[in-house]
Amino acid sequence: MAFIALGINHKTASVDVRERVAFTPEQMVEALQALCRLTPTREAAILSTCNRSELYLQQDVAATDEVLTWLADYHRLSLDELRAxxxxxxxxxxxxxxxxxxxxxxxxxxxxxxxLGQMKSAYAVAREAGSVGPLLGRLFQATFSTAKVVRTDTAIGENPVSVAFAAVSLAKQIFSDLHRSQALLIGAGETITLVARHLHEQGVKRIVVANRTLERASTLAEEFGAHAILLADIPQELYNSDIVISSTASQLPILGKGAVEQALKRRRHKPMFMVDIAVPRDIEPQVGELEDVYLYSVDDLHEVVAENLKSRQGAAQAAEALVNIGTDDFMSRLRELAAVDVLKAYRQQAERIRDEELGKAQRLLANGSSVEDVMAQLARGLTNKLLHAPSVQLKKLSAEGRIEALAMAQELFALNQGPDKS
Structure with a gap:
């Protein structure tokens, strides 16, 4: 059995493909159970974000093609397109x-x-689905531990750098003075929370949070002195919005070209800056065809991201070293666990031989044999029986020309391979 990480991300797939391979929260448990039921996968977890969809598995490597086929079928995607x-x-x-x-x-x-929070959620959902066992569970715990060390021991987490931060940075380029700008945020998840925090820190004049449930929008709005509305109320607020940033889990677009056209007319074509961070997209791509609209998708944030990368390279090198240490430590512990079963079986065999020889010795003593003779026979019996199986196997390996196995045996039994220097 092997660990497998299989998927697509922002480096390998366009946003069009990523949104087609994305799993909604409602699909996750059923998808995990189907994956384990329909493929040879023993343990599984799925991480699905706007930038990646990845499957973490414990299974035979040979079954990878079956999982790829399942993933393509599940999302009604051609296998060739997914493989690419x-x-x-x-x-x-x-x-x-x-x-x-x-x-x-x-x-x-x-x-x-x-x-990191998204990966912890993926683990929690997999546990709920019953698709995580002891091995994948250990891997997740080791992953979380290593990520924590990276966060605390390097500067990679210093300063707020995220897709949300990149979106606000773009807004500052469009509107030099955010103090006079109004922002409409669609959604109330982690990304929108970060956007709201950054906008609030930049002193944006007014922030409106629109969400499917008013309660969640209100909770977020209270934190930053914003105004909460329902998604249905967006048309009444859209024309007031200089900045529109959207990140929801909706499977259908929330903003269409027609609604934005109406808003632009009421704004007398005052420019609007829009960022669609969602996958699948919340804002119809055709909105970008309108004059006076600056529409960006997550893929368009690469240039802003590149600037942030420059200040992170030193920290990234230190983080990579910590990840390598975490990987080596985990694999070493895993190999130790693999040896436990072998050692347990070997000990049980030795204890069985010990009990047999001890029983013989006790019977001889009961029949009047001398202690010296019984002790000598006990020692010979133990030695012969403990060495019998290894001796037979070593002779067989030698006859087969497997010299490397003989060298391994010398190391295993800690035998002196040099000349006797006593």
Missing amino acids: CAYVHTDDKAVRHMMRVASGLDSMVLGEPQI
Whole structure:
């Protein structure tokens, strides 16, 4: 059995493909159970964000094609199209990949902190679905531990750098003075919370939070002195909005070209800056065709991200070293666990031989044999029986020419391979 990390991300797939391979929160438990039921996967977890959809598995490497086929079928995607942008990591490479993802080293914005929380949520959902067992569970715990060390021991998490921060940075380029701007935020999740915080820190004049449920929008709005509305009320607020940033889990667009056209007319074509961070997209791409609208998707944030990368390279190198240490430590512990079963079986065999020889010795003593003779026979019997199976196997290996196995045996039994210097 091997660890597998399989998926697509912002480096390998366009936003069009990523939104088609994304899993909604409502799909996750059923998808995990179907994956374990319909493929040879023993343990599984799914991480699905706007920038990646990844499957973390414990299964035979040979079954990888079956999982790819399942993933393509589940999302009604052609297998060839999925293969063209998918990647597969196995064993230590899979472990290293998971730790890099959790540490923010594989994110669009280097070091962004949201991904660790998203991975913890993926683990919690997999536990709820019953698809995580002891091995994948240990890997997740080791991943979280390594990511925590990276956060505390390097500067990779210093200063707020995220997709949300990049979106606000773009807004500052469009509107030099955000104090006179009004912002409409659609959604109330982690990303929008970060956007609201950044906008609030920049002194934006007015912030409106629109969400499917008013209660959640109100909770977020209270934190930043904003105004909460329902999604249905967006048309009444849209024309007031200089900045529109959207990030929801909706499967259908929330803002269409027609609604934005109406808002522009009421604004007398005063420019609007819009960022669609959601996957699938919240804002119809055709909105970008309108004059006086600056529409950006998550893929358009790369240039802002590149600037942030420059200040993070030193921290990233230190973080990579910590991830390598975390990977090596986990794989070493895993190998130790693999040895436990062998050692347990070997000890049980030795104890069985010991009990047999001890029983013989006790019977001889009861029949009047001398203690010296019984002790000598006990020692010979134990030695012969304990060495019998290894001796037979070593002779067989030698006859087969497997010299490397003989060298391994010398190391295993800590035998002196040099001349006797006594």
